[in-house]
Amino acid sequence: MTAQLQKATAPPAGRPGDPERPGATCTPYAPGAPPVTAAASPAPPHLLEACGITKTMGDKILLHEVSLTLDRGDLKVLIGPSGGGKSTLLQCIHFLNPPDGGDVFLDGESARDMSRMNICLFRREIGMIFQDFNLFDHLTARDNVAVALRRVKGWAKREAYDRAMAELDRVGLASRADLYPAQLSGGQKQRVSIARALAMDPKVMLLDEPTSALDPELIGEVLKVIQDLHEGGMTMLMVTHQVGFARHMTKEFLFMESGRITESGSPEELLRDGSGSRTSDFCSKLSEIQGG
Ligand SMILES: Nc1ncnc2c1ncn2[C@@H]1O[C@H](COP(=O)(O)OP(=O)(O)OP(=O)(O)O)[C@@H](O)[C@H]1O
Ligand SMILES: [Mg+2]
Numbered sequence: 001m002t003a004q005l006q007k008a009t010a011p012p013a014g015r016p017g018d019p020e021r022p023g024a025t026c027t028p029y030a031p032g033a034p035p036v037t038a039a040a041s042p043a044p045p046h047l048l049e050a051c052g053i054t055k056t057m058g059d060k061i062l063l064h065e066v067s068l069t070l071d072r073g074d075l076k077v078l079i080g081p082s083g084g085g086k087s088t089l090l091q092c093i094h095f096l097n098p099p100d101g102g103d104v105f106l107d108g109e110s111a112r113d114m115s116r117m118n119i120c121l122f123r124r125e126i127g128m129i130f131q132d133f134n135l136f137d138h139l140t141a142r143d144n145v146a147v148a149l150r151r152v153k154g155w156a157k158r159e160a161y162d163r164a165m166a167e168l169d170r171v172g173l174a175s176r177a178d179l180y181p182a183q184l185s186g187g188q189k190q191r192v193s194i195a196r197a198l199a200m201d202p203k204v205m206l207l208d209e210p211t212s213a214l215d216p217e218l219i220g221e222v223l224k225v226i227q228d229l230h231e232g233g234m235t236m237l238m239v240t241h242q243v244g245f246a247r248h249m250t251k252e253f254l255f256m257e258s259g260r261i262t263e264s265g266s267p268e269e270l271l272r273d274g275s276g277s278r279t280s281d282f283c284s285k286l287s288e289i290q291g292g
Contacts, residue, residue: 127197
């Protein structure tokens, strides 16, 4: 077992692989400081590396030099209390909401200094799934998937429709392709949004509570799709409160509160009896609420 229970008691700066800084792999960037460089190690770069991400709103610091890495095929699970910064972190990694400091490397390429056009290309390679699906209500399931292929990738209608059908089939919705979002259940809508993200051939997917808007009986169908993606090798960072599911799928939980990743480690390590981890305490409270 490689992951360890790690507590954030260390100073903010850290070296790659620093055991005192959960998730840390690189020296954080601060405005005015020299550019961040990806971990200077002989190993190949991580598929995705977030280094020292900071985000401020007014006088409130939402993210304090948060770092994490994803290697190919990883599924890492971000959990923690409401307001801890999980969604903000995903949005910063995606550059939907660009960070104020720090950097994101995808396949070793820095996003911070990219031109607008290259940021668009970078964002295309990172699929983002939101809890509220973000579908176009006036488009059918197939058009919701095809529209991005046509507008963003410039595909012809026939090509885009064929690919949309293939992705809808992959999430078990080929027979619902002609229905509008209002005619689909929440679980089906979320599966359409996953199909739409997959159609863009992302290298990584960021999922922000993909099942939290769903009735309990619909959660399973979305989790099944996520499980299939993971088994198929998709690299994912997922915020979820479905700890029972997540603990069997992930090798690493990242616990986030007050804008920091304060613990990281394997579910076995963090959730074992007597670990005393904040993650374990949080998960116990969650399962009381969820009746687990
Ligand atoms: N646009 C904004 N302006 C000001 N503060 C914001 C904004 N967006 C988020 N915040 C604040 O940032 C902090 C982190 O919010 P965020 O949504 O990232 O938390 P979260 O961990 O995703 O919470 P939840 O589990 O409830 O989804 C919160 O204190 C929130 O109030
Ligand atoms: Mg959130």
